Amino acid sequence: MKEIILHGRGGQGAVLAAQALASAAVFEDKYAMAFPHFGAERRGAPVAAFARIAEGRILTKAHIYKPDYVIVLDPWLAGLVDVAKGMEGHEGTSGGVPMGSVKTDICQGLNKKGAAVLNTARPPDEVRLSLEVCVGTVDATTIALETLGHPATNSCMLGAFAKTTEEVSIGSIEKGIMDVFGERLGEGIAERNVKAAKLGFERTEVGMCSGGREFPAQKKWLPDVDELPPGCAIRSQDTEYGKLGPGSTVQNETGSWRTFHPIVDDEKCTYCMLCWFHCPDGCIGRVPDKESVSVDYFYCKGCGICSEVCPVDAITMVREVEG
């Protein structure tokens, strides 16, 4: 049996991809299953989906802890983009480390003989993870923007998976996408996703990455029974695990969700405050001295509303780059 974890963000289609992967395996007369992380996550939030492929019936219904393969739909999630760079002292950080960081060690539990399939513009030998392991890399965001018009990288990454692991053929992936995406999104969109998968397959580079990279340990507040407040009535508090209770979302690094980010031209800004009002995430700060606004990239999800509402075109949206 082969176990696969797909890391993505809400809206990138990690769950649909897992289902299409299972469907592809079934087209090869294998047995397969796919399931979501059963969360209530919104668009952009980190999500996980799981798939298993085997020759015979799969009995376990538990989560996957030791995957053979990981597929990472978004470069941020593998820590390939550093959103918090230069944010020491931000209210959402503790000692310079974002407490609600989505940056995770995607190699956790990964089979050393397995592989990581990554959405990144870098070739395998320029990728550094915690484990020295086989990786397949492809710039899936660019392919998705070209073929679909928005950064849903799921289908493209299935192509990359086929190329990297050879667990299923690209032909079966195409069938799986037509089967699963076709049902949910219609045939036209499914066909565009097949195209993305093919491009993903063609452009994927396979090689070994370097290992030994350390990820800040993620501390999660998991108190014993006696430490939990009765009735879940919780007040605002700072703990070694970060903030809890009222106001504690300030530590959530939602900036890692974005594909584009806004740049403000102070010269053009008339300080009308429309962007300040219309930002759903409170990322725009007023700078009275300069009569301009600042952007808090720690939270900015890159929706682009600020740029749209600006009456003097002082805000432009720029594609996020790795680095």
Added chain:
Amino acid sequence: MRLKLKDLPEENIFSSGHTACAGCGAAMAIRNIAKVLGKEIIIYVPASCLSVFNGLFPSCAWTVPYHHTVFENTGAAISGLSRAMKRKGLDNVTVVGIAGDGGTADIGLQALSGAAERNEDVIYICYDNEAYMNTGVQRSGSTPHGASTTTTPVGKLMKGKQDFKKDVPLIMMAHSVPYVATASVSFPLDLINKVKKAKETKGFRYLQVYAPCVPGWGYEQSKTVELGKLAVECGMWFLLECENGQLKINREPKMKNLETYLKMQGRFRHMDEKQIAELQESIERKWEFYKGYADLTQRLYSGSEASV
């Protein structure tokens, strides 16, 4: 005195780092409404997108006291909170319920009506994104005619919602409460001043805020504000205010460009000329009704503060 944008504080009552989708109209509405309301408030949120994106235990975006139990009881829960505040002598505290349109127009309508009839001293805010977005876009009573949702899909026989949008603000006006208003995230000054007026009024106050939803409506995430403006321009949403029985229309719609509004959204893309004509006719009728209703109530209630 009317509020200006610069009068709103920099400090958030509804914190950043919440997990609403990029471009969320509801988040835009709520964080600004909270700034107008200030810190002396208690928030109740029923099951809704907001109850998820304001954080899951132990995380919470609200910096003020927050309470949540179920889906259909906002009217009742805020009644209980308001009475408790009265007992505690916290008369300066405003109790605010914030529900979605499903929690308001459908499953929560009974509790809402009860609280309004009792003229409970609370503010009820409905953020209207015109479907059950929390569970993945199912139709609600507030979904407009023709809109495709997962329970009114575009099929071979039927395309989109066959029925028309439930007019909850009108239902609330029929309750003769002190203040009923509609607003939109796309009209900042209108919105914040209605919230201010609601805050300064005693008794039951109802505010329904039009809040576009990126995944539910199927549009480019940067277009939230533009869509809200178009909706008011074409008559899919009216900016109204009913104080002590007297209805005022805050912004005269142009009643045109309906197609521009529809074509920007995936949920309406399938609509043919016939369906669009039906929709156009229904909103024109609505507009005529509101003009007449405003004239009538201006006459009936003019000069009467204690008219309700």
Added chain:
Amino acid sequence: MRRVVGSNYATSHAVMRARVEVIAAYPITPQTQMVEHIAKFINDGIMDCEYINVESEHSAISAVIASQAAGVRSFTSTASQGLALMHELLFSAGGLRLPIVMGVVNRSVGSTGGIWVEYNDSMPQRDCGWLQMYVETNQEVHDMILQAYKIAEDKRVLLPIMICSDGFILSHTVEPVELAEQEEVDGFLPKYEARHSYLDPKDPIASGIVTPREYRQEFAYQIHRAMLEAKDVIGEVNRDFADKFGRDHSGLIETEFVEDAEVILLTLGTVTSTARGVVRELRKKGKKAGLVKVRAFRPYPAERIAEVCKDARAVGVYDRSVSFGVGGPHYLEVRNALFDSDVPVIDFIGGLGGRDVAEADVRSMYDVLLEAAKTGKAKRNIEWVNTRGVVLG
């Protein structure tokens, strides 16, 4: 002050004396008089509280959950369909650990049931995180409302509680009740000090945030543990009440003639009174019959039941509701309590839909038990009492 009143009046009076600050309730037979009495007290100016005349039971429980979460002593009451309508919110009250007191006037719920007593309204609520106590007299209803606040608000408990009384048999029967004076109650029940849940902008808390799976199980365990601790608290509060008011209701269970009993019948509610008479009658005839009035159903006093029944040769359980295809819910509790005993345990289902349970019915239960004690086994484990076409024993 001693007066002849029904249980609805006794409850309302106790609620007034408990200085409850927020009440939300909706009328339903046979509880209606309760909302009427409270309205009268308030309009006459003898009771000072916020009274929310809600438009449904669903809103009643929603409102008192909110007011109690805000840190204010709250009360509601209902019956039957009303309790069923509240069901969804009962889990919230338990989950948020809110010491709400609710007067439940038991009445059958659903089709083929009318407006008369049956426990199929309250029994299905037993897993919601509420304490449940069943009472026998109007005096006991009154006293238990006062005790209920002290039990529920104890920091070892912090759980909501239902005081269940038989519709009509108590609600619409007047009998003498000693109504507590304000000074007496003030000396027994201190003002409620909200420690874990209050809603105050000066010290904001978040109450009831959606809880992910990483925490739910620990919260559930906390409730389970609090429920177990409540067994001690119920006993302590009963003793404290007995000291101050001179009326002892015996805590979790009350027993009669169990010391040497060969057969023991376990009852809930008003049937206990009728059974008391039958037991005395049997004792006069030299039959070694005993009686246990089970007062607490949640938490269920399994250890006490096992202890009391350890020397009995047959144990009977009275059930005023059915878990279809299995037996009565009370029977299942007793079977669990006596899991390591060989004694025959027989369920007596009867009095459904308010059907009268007369002396003859109770006698027939004891007859079956005495027969089982003789043979050492039960003919049938589930018996239906006074049911046409069904033969008992």
